[in-house]
Amino acid sequence: MASMTCSAGDLAQLLGPNVANSTGAADLICSQFNTVADNFSATQYAVDNTYLLFSAYLVFSMQLGFAMLCAGSVRAKNTMNIMLTNVLDAAAGGLFYYLFGFAFAFGTPSNGFIGKHNFGLKNFPSSSFDYSYFLYQWAFAIAAAGITSGSIAERTQFVAYLIYSSFLTGFVYPVVSHWFWSGDGWASATRTDGDLLFGTGVIDFAGSGVVHMVGGIAGLWGALIEGPRIGRFDHSGKAIALRGHSASLVVLGTFLLWFGWYGFNPGSFTKILSAYPAGGYYGQWSAIGRTAVTTTLAGCTAALTTLFGKRILSGHWNVTDVCNGLLGGFAAITAGCSVVEPWAAIICGFFASLVLIGCNKLAEILKFDDPLEAAQLHGGCGTWGVIFTALFATKKYVREVYPNKPNRPYGLFMGGGGKLLGAHLIQILVIIGWVSATMGPLFFVLRKLKLLRISSEDEMAGMDMTRHGGFAYIYHDDDSNKHGIPLKRVEPTSTTPNANV
Numbered sequence: 001m002a003s004m005t006c007s008a009g010d011l012a013q014l015l016g017p018n019v020a021n022s023t024g025a026a027d028l029i030c031s032q033f034n035t036v037a038d039n040f041s042a043t044q045y046a047v048d049n050t051y052l053l054f055s056a057y058l059v060f061s062m063q064l065g066f067a068m069l070c071a072g073s074v075r076a077k078n079t080m081n082i083m084l085t086n087v088l089d090a091a092a093g094g095l096f097y098y099l100f101g102f103a104f105a106f107g108t109p110s111n112g113f114i115g116k117h118n119f120g121l122k123n124f125p126s127s128s129f130d131y132s133y134f135l136y137q138w139a140f141a142i143a144a145a146g147i148t149s150g151s152i153a154e155r156t157q158f159v160a161y162l163i164y165s166s167f168l169t170g171f172v173y174p175v176v177s178h179w180f181w182s183g184d185g186w187a188s189a190t191r192t193d194g195d196l197l198f199g200t201g202v203i204d205f206a207g208s209g210v211v212h213m214v215g216g217i218a219g220l221w222g223a224l225i226e227g228p229r230i231g232r233f234d235h236s237g238k239a240i241a242l243r244g245h246s247a248s249l250v251v252l253g254t255f256l257l258w259f260g261w262y263g264f265n266p267g268s269f270t271k272i273l274s275a276y277p278a279g280g281y282y283g284q285w286s287a288i289g290r291t292a293v294t295t296t297l298a299g300c301t302a303a304l305t306t307l308f309g310k311r312i313l314s315g316h317w318n319v320t321d322v323c324n325g326l327l328g329g330f331a332a333i334t335a336g337c338s339v340v341e342p343w344a345a346i347i348c349g350f351f352a353s354l355v356l357i358g359c360n361k362l363a364e365i366l367k368f369d370d371p372l373e374a375a376q377l378h379g380g381c382g383t384w385g386v387i388f389t390a391l392f393a394t395k396k397y398v399r400e401v402y403p404n405k406p407n408r409p410y411g412l413f414m415g416g417g418g419k420l421l422g423a424h425l426i427q428i429l430v431i432i433g434w435v436s437a438t439m440g441p442l443f444f445v446l447r448k449l450k451l452l453r454i455s456s457e458d459e460m461a462g463m464d465m466t467r468h469g470g471f472a473y474i475y476h477d478d479d480s481n482k483h484g485i486p487l488k489r490v491e492p493t494s495t496t497p498n499a500n501v
Helices: 008-015 022-073 076-106 131-151 156-181 209-226 249-264 283-316 318-331 342-365 374-393 395-401 420-450 456-461 461-467
Strands: none
Touching: 008 395, 022 076, 022 131, 076 131, 076 156, 076 461, 131 156, 131 209, 131 249, 131 374, 156 209, 156 420, 209 318, 209 374, 249 283, 249 318, 249 395, 283 318, 283 342, 283 395, 318 342, 318 374, 342 374, 374 420, 456 461
16 A cells, blocks of 8 residues: 655645645644555554464364374374374474474575574564464464374374474474575575575465475475384285264364465465555456455365276275365465466366376385375475476566565566566475485484384373273263263273273
8 A cells, every 4th residue: 555645845835825824734634644544554554464364273273173183094093193283283383383483484584594583572563463463473483293193193202292392383394484485584485685596486375395295395304204104014015094083073174274274375465455556356356356256266176086087096985085085275375376377276176186196106106105195285286386387477467566676577378488487496496405414314313213103002002091091982882871881981990901901
């Protein structure tokens, strides 16, 4: 919104000598005008911050979606464990992102590698950030941690969850988000000081790389270092399906994630009350609506492609596979959701499904065990989303969403040359390298210290019984039924049940 100012001196001249006390009249008019202008400015801040807060609430609701998806995808004997880890991802992530994470990510002025201001939200709010921005970015950080927890489910010690989640949200993820989202980041498309990478920077609008690749690659290393669950592969190496206990929870979690994604992608504009040069009915609110549409189309296309693809491969109509395909489409479109046409989102979703199916087949061949397919879904489809954006980003939308540099390169297939693709290939490589260099050694050290994987006896019995005091589902109760049917509580007989339990 353009600034509005009023000069009493200039206005007095316009009133002319025939107006009695023209200077006084000009002062009065300007004071009233400036009051109105201040109210307009305050209204703009209020509208934009309310929009960002609402988007933060939507993204945070994805934690409930993650919890339900994870709970339904594991066996019943590990339900309480996986839900508790989701709660602790949010709680530990909130504290560590407040103390360190936000400063490492967005603490400006800074260098291109890492932020160095605003630790513990010092000097908040400012002209650059308000509290709503911190809340929104925290919701993103804990989403990355939630992705990783799914990859190492059903066999990981609880203390390992706390350690990796704190490290990921407090350091690993913030550094990546600084590189690509901060105005100081060395590869950011919004960089304000110095040259942009390949003259464009990385257009990872809502985080196919920053969030999904980071969470997926961290989960990849955790699952690789831990090894597969007991019984996942037989003696000949053939994959044995260890199916989750509740398709209902999987579907519920998927719809909650779908709902939250409308804060994840459209909310990444962070502002809604911004007019584009064309004016009239067309402004940033239109781009936000288009982003919601591209998000929807990519997910829907991926779901349908997975439905028929898995039907051909397995002979079944599998709702869990369809849910994962849907989420894969969302993860892929997240990078380019604001800068591609709706028809391109359909292409994105179609190939995201194929990427997910291919990654799952490769995981079976390599005897890689990820109970939620998180590494394949978020890592694989997130990588495809980064490449897709470099191919299909349109000239018009790129220059509207990223107006700080005129003549910015755009998608290769849209006639914009290969510079954006070059920047995005670098993004893929540096994310893989950074997360591997930080999270890989962390999981390795945890394994060496015997803090990573639970015992085989505990794994066979289920962590709910051996680590959390009982099952998530109560089948018996001490209290007598009102109608005279006695119920009895079943307690664990020991802290380390044998494998036959």
